[in-house]
Amino acid sequence: MTELIEFTPEEKELALDLYAQLKEKIASSLQEDDEQRVRQHLMTAFEQGQVARDFFGLNPIVSSLQTAILAVDEIGLRRDAVLAIMLNPCVEGGLLTIDEVGSDYGIAVGRILHGLQRIQELYKKNPAVESENFRNLLLSFAEDMRVILIMIADRVNLMRQIRDTPNAEAKREVSQEAAYLYAPLAHKLGLYKLKSELEDLSLKYLEHDAYYHIKEKLNATKAARDAYIERFIHPINEKLTTAGLKFHMKGRTKSIHSIWQKMKKQHCAFEGVYDLFAIRIIIDCPPEEEKQQCWKTFAIITDMYTSNPKRMRDWLSVPKSNGYESLHITVRGPEDKWVEVQIRTERMDEVAERGVAAHWRYKGVKADSGGMDEWLNGIRQMLENTSGMEAMDDFRMDLYDDEIYVFTPRGDLLKFPKGATVLDMAYHIHSKVGSQCTGARINGRVVTFRQELHSGDQIEILTSSTQRPKQEWLSIVKTSRAKAKIRLAIKETQQKEALLVKEMLERKFKNRKIDLEESVMMRTMKKLGYKEASDFYRDLASETLDIATVIDKYVEVQQADKTPGTEAHSADEFVLETSHFSSLTPRSSEDVLVIGKDLKGLDYQLAHCCHPIYGDNVFGFVTVSGGIKIHRTDCPNAPELRRRFGYRIVKAKWSGKGESQYQITLRIIGNDDLGIVNNLTSIISKDEKLVLRSINIDSHDGLFRGNLVVMMSDTTRLEALIKKLRTVKGVKQVERI
Numbered sequence: 001m002t003e004l005i006e007f008t009p010e011e012k013e014l015a016l017d018l019y020a021q022l023k024e025k026i027a028s029s030l031q032e033d034d035e036q037r038v039r040q041h042l043m044t045a046f047e048q049g050q051v052a053r054d055f056f057g058l059n060p061i062v063s064s065l066q067t068a069i070l071a072v073d074e075i076g077l078r079r080d081a082v083l084a085i086m087l088n089p090c091v092e093g094g095l096l097t098i099d100e101v102g103s104d105y106g107i108a109v110g111r112i113l114h115g116l117q118r119i120q121e122l123y124k125k126n127p128a129v130e131s132e133n134f135r136n137l138l139l140s141f142a143e144d145m146r147v148i149l150i151m152i153a154d155r156v157n158l159m160r161q162i163r164d165t166p167n168a169e170a171k172r173e174v175s176q177e178a179a180y181l182y183a184p185l186a187h188k189l190g191l192y193k194l195k196s197e198l199e200d201l202s203l204k205y206l207e208h209d210a211y212y213h214i215k216e217k218l219n220a221t222k223a224a225r226d227a228y229i230e231r232f233i234h235p236i237n238e239k240l241t242t243a244g245l246k247f248h249m250k251g252r253t254k255s256i257h258s259i260w261q262k263m264k265k266q267h268c269a270f271e272g273v274y275d276l277f278a279i280r281i282i283i284d285c286p287p288e289e290e291k292q293q294c295w296k297t298f299a300i301i302t303d304m305y306t307s308n309p310k311r312m313r314d315w316l317s318v319p320k321s322n323g324y325e326s327l328h329i330t331v332r333g334p335e336d337k338w339v340e341v342q343i344r345t346e347r348m349d350e351v352a353e354r355g356v357a358a359h360w361r362y363k364g365v366k367a368d369s370g371g372m373d374e375w376l377n378g379i380r381q382m383l384e385n386t387s388g389m390e391a392m393d394d395f396r397m398d399l400y401d402d403e404i405y406v407f408t409p410r411g412d413l414l415k416f417p418k419g420a421t422v423l424d425m426a427y428h429i430h431s432k433v434g435s436q437c438t439g440a441r442i443n444g445r446v447v448t449f450r451q452e453l454h455s456g457d458q459i460e461i462l463t464s465s466t467q468r469p470k471q472e473w474l475s476i477v478k479t480s481r482a483k484a485k486i487r488l489a490i491k492e493t494q495q496k497e498a499l500l501v502k503e504m505l506e507r508k509f510k511n512r513k514i515d516l517e518e519s520v521m522m523r524t525m526k527k528l529g530y531k532e533a534s535d536f537y538r539d540l541a542s543e544t545l546d547i548a549t550v551i552d553k554y555v556e557v558q559q560a561d562k563t564p565g566t567e568a569h570s571a572d573e574f575v576l577e578t579s580h581f582s583s584l585t586p587r588s589s590e591d592v593l594v595i596g597k598d599l600k601g602l603d604y605q606l607a608h609c610c611h612p613i614y615g616d617n618v619f620g621f622v623t624v625s626g627g628i629k630i631h632r633t634d635c636p637n638a639p640e641l642r643r644r645f646g647y648r649i650v651k652a653k654w655s656g657k658g659e660s661q662y663q664i665t666l667r668i669i670g671n672d673d674l675g676i677v678n679n680l681t682s683i684i685s686k687d688e689k690l691v692l693r694s695i696n697i698d699s700h701d702g703l704f705r706g707n708l709v710v711m712m713s714d715t716t717r718l719e720a721l722i723k724k725l726r727t728v729k730g731v732k733q734v735e736r737i
Contacts, residue, residue: 007046011059018065022082025072029079037104038083041090051093056158056165060089063157071153074194080105081146084112085154091117108144115147122456138181148185155182156194159201175205190323192352199257207260214256214263217270225253225277232333233279239300245293246284252342253277275330278340282349290345291316294327297343305331308338316343323351407458416453420478423449426461427482434482435489436463450476468493495625498537505540508547514555518595518622518650524554593630595620595652604628606662610635613662615715620650661711663693664718667737671730672704679728683721684710690721707737 007015019042023035042061045051054060068085071077083105090096091113098117102110119138138148155178162171179202186195204211229251240247254262254276262273281301285293294316301307311330319325327343344352405413406425416424422442426449427434439448441460453459469489477483509516522533528550530536539545593604604620610632612618617633621641630652631638642649670676677697684692690712697706712718718736725734 007059011062015059015062015065018062018069022065022068022072022086025069026078026082031079034079034083034105038086041087041096045090045093045095051089051095055170056162056167058158058161060092063154063161064089066161067150067154067157070157071150074156075149075153075191077146077149077153080108081112081150083109084116084146085150088113088116092120111144112146112150115144116150118456119147119151149189149191152182152186152189152191152194152198156197156201159198159205162205171205175202178202179206190320190351192324196255196257200255203257203260210260211256214259214270218253218256218259218276221276226251228334228337229277229279232339235304236279236281236301239304240281240297243296243300245297247281247297248284249279249281251277252280275338275340278342280342280344280349283343283345285345287347290347294343294345298327298329301331301341301343302329305333305339307331311340326352404453404455406453406455409458409460417478420453421449421476422447422451422453422459422461423473424477424479424482425453425459426463427477427485428479429461431485431489433461433463434485435469436465436467438462438464438467494534494538497541498534499624501537501540505547505550508551509554512551514551514558517558520554520558524550524557527553527557593618593620593652594655595628595650604630607631607635607637609637611662611664613664613715613718614654614656614660614713615718616654618652618654620652621645622648622650659713661691661713664710664712665737666708666710666722666725667733667735668704668706668708668725668731669733670704670728671732672699672702673730676704676728676730680706680708680725680731683724683728684708687717687721689713689717 019039027035045061051060054063064085068082071081071085084101087096087101087105087109091098091101098110098113101113122138138151155174158174159178162174165171178198183195183198183202186192186198200211233249233251237249254273259270259273259276262268263270266272281297283290283293283297308330311328313326313328315325316327325344325348328340329343330338330340333339403415404418404420405415407413408429414425414428416428422440423434423437425440426437437449439446439462440451441447441462442451442453442457446462469486471490473486474483477486506516525533525536528536528545530539536545540547540550595604605627606612607621607629612630612632612635618630619633619638620628620630623629628650631641635641668680677695681692681695684690690710693709693711695706695708697704710721712721722734722736725731
């Protein structure tokens, strides 16, 4: 059961103290009656006890005050964001609506609260937050960039408060989210201080032993480190002062998380990490002299200490994409120790510490195909305006207009183009799921598969084993992946139906003791008005065409062939325009196969098992898909085909001129004599009408075995080539495979 708020004495005292601090920090940005109204709302929440403690038992009003102070101090947020943070517990507790907040405090506060509420709803769906898609969805749901900044501040505050929580599993989950979701976001936005704190606290909770090992080592070496820093900076201080620069210096120890990452990356102990600290020189100067004074400082230091050019980083000339500006150099200091020196101005240091919120005014930057990272980097339109945060009211997040993100029941997050439907998602999951999709349950509501998807929807696909894909589905789906799968499914369904109908037709003919001839059936189709066999079998399967009608028309055509004086059409006049199996490959018009009873014009394939060519004795075999495969009569599979499927065998013979090129493989065995390969290939190269495609020869124990792949036109040339190859000295065997 949810525990409602009952302030402890300590919480009361802390809340009053935090409230006083916050009031003092943002007093200048507050409007008339702001403070009085907020206090009244908080007092109502306190007196009525309608606000519940959070998952860790923390007081949300106290937490909101802590987060607000952190957001002001570390990020620079002001009135609208602070009011939204403070009023959020009242909205979650049902004491206020977002519309009421918008009416009392302004549209911007209401918008920020709406963004916070939408993100809370996302979390209730138990998403897999480690995915890149979740980060994108989180940003697109935020609506106002301040929502993301508040979420980062809130997570930092939460990580600070859960140190002693007994719920270890929940602490681990929150720490993992901080490490792979909020810390990278803080980094992208230039909030380096908060990013480091999130990483250090995550390491503390996830890798307890490693964290304290490094912390103890740092504490143990602190005195020696401080003494060294003093020896290092003393002469620099004198030189810079003499040069007339106004500055201050401070030492910065590398974060525990950074040290741990470097130890893992370099596979070394703590003592092996040599750059544990850096010296930061912060110059106070007018904006127009920033670069000049930074480079002047650089020259003074490199004159004193030898620098390592490979470790120089110039983010002064070209700042980082998130606005970070600084000049980093690594020099060899006293005792031959390498020390990193960071040179920057007060303004640059402010940006480095507080990121995008420091001096920038935000402008709406519409995301393009570059992706979310580019958008995050693109928000830095640096105008060097100290009123940057005030201009955020004009900022709107217009993210990914062309993309949406939806959840599966397990919390996985999927990305689709805008306008995608339930059917798109079904085919994304699996072809079978798509083909059997009847609809979906979106956020608990049953809808048809035509329903358009929206970001944040949780979708459960509904299927039925009797469902079949249909042609009109192609106009429902948006993604090319779904369209391709639907076309394939329709084709497979048609093929299966055609096969079943053909077998049924054969049984009907057999029951009536009628011989089924392919040539007569083709003419029957044409008499019935069909140009394509696929249409004929489809109508039979859907019972649009009656089988009895087909049989009667077949008998009529067959009788016409046998009746004297009846006008008979030759096979040359009959052309099957398109076979219902598009995979069949038509041969050259120069090479003609006569199949069955003088029937020409049928599409066929040459079997890969025996590779027949023009001139071979061949026969046709009607496959289960209805196509015709041409085999040599001496094909190794021929006896089995004749024994098991004799009724599918059709006669075939070559006609025409034999002008096409066919691929033939010859196996050659012989003695491994010097020059044998040259002798073999020279025979082929001398014949202009032969083309050598490949040669593969393996030698073992004085014998070679090889395969020659040759392109040729007919069996006459094949026999002549085999005869010539057998005359080569050392060749023992040449055979066609």
